[in-house]
Amino acid sequence: MQQLTPIATVVRHFGIPLSTLHYWERRNLLTAHRRGGRRCYDADQLYRIALIKQWQTTGMMSLDEIATLLTATRSESWHATVTAHITDIGNRVTELETARRYLDYLLTCTHTQLEQCPNYRATVTLPKPD
Template sequence: MNDLASIRQVADHFGLPVSTLHYWERRGLVTPHRRAGQRYYSADQFYRVALIQLWRTTGQLSLNEIAAALAASADSPGWRDTVTARIAAIEAEMVRLDSARAYLRGLLTCPREDALEHCDGFRGRVGLPVEATPK
């Protein structure tokens, strides 16, 4: 990379719309240099864009989480708190997704092709209120 890369070069490199980089700038996530009204990115800002994109896609961090992590000073491990919280959220989501998968796999064992509410597995899980029990 040369001294500075244009916003178009950065956007094309990362497969991002230019508007995304504008938005990240308004959010304070990136700070491009300005020359004659045009935005240019230094190597540090280029790597910042790469980090934000990686955190968004691989780390599944929200822009608010990324902003909090990037705002942490060198003296505080604040970004670690953000990452730790995100790991906990991902683990909770994995438990929820495992439960959903188990339920759906069980649903596939229902021999009925219609009226799934008549499947024994479903009716056994739900149960009727005591006063509504048929006599």
Template sequence: MDGLTSIRTVADHFGLPISTLHYWERRGLVVPHRRARQRFYDTAQVYRVALIQPWRRSGLMGIDEIAALLSRTENWRDVVDSRMADIDAQQDRPAAARRYLGHLKQCDHGPSLEDCPRF
């Protein structure tokens, strides 16, 4: 159909509920073509869905941030920097917890960490 893909096909391909694509449309993230009251996506819009899905799935990027990235507003680089900082912080927390637990395991003070000079 003129290089257009139905909403059902797009939803099935990406494992998304159709309601998610409707929501993304309402928020301006995707713009389907309409024929006989049905939604169809051209290649560019399918590509946008492919970009949006992992950003949303990761939980690190909200709809407004995704909209800023897709629209290339002035602050899109700030959005990327902020997300990268969040990812770095998320990676640092488990590493710090691991160091803490490793120290706890090795500490001569045992579970009485209030006596440990490094606590």
């Protein structure tokens, strides 16, 4: 007989709210066993919980992306999802680097009204009057 871990233990161990586990079940990302009317998880589901949590935090994936990865085999759809996510992360990194450069510039700008700064104005294209 396989060992089952009660949901309360899972919540404490992973630091995940009980409602999150219930939601993941409703989304068919997890399957709980019932023991005495209470939810319990086998080792495979515990690894799945850890994987979902890691994909959300480290991988910055949405539940929709995670659902795709969990239901797909290592086929083209699986690779397409991961490749698209890598591209999205690359775009966000570029945006964050641009934001960082701008904020670093703001720290050194001597103008009290930033819209008057010639360096700022050089980066903005204004509409031409009619």
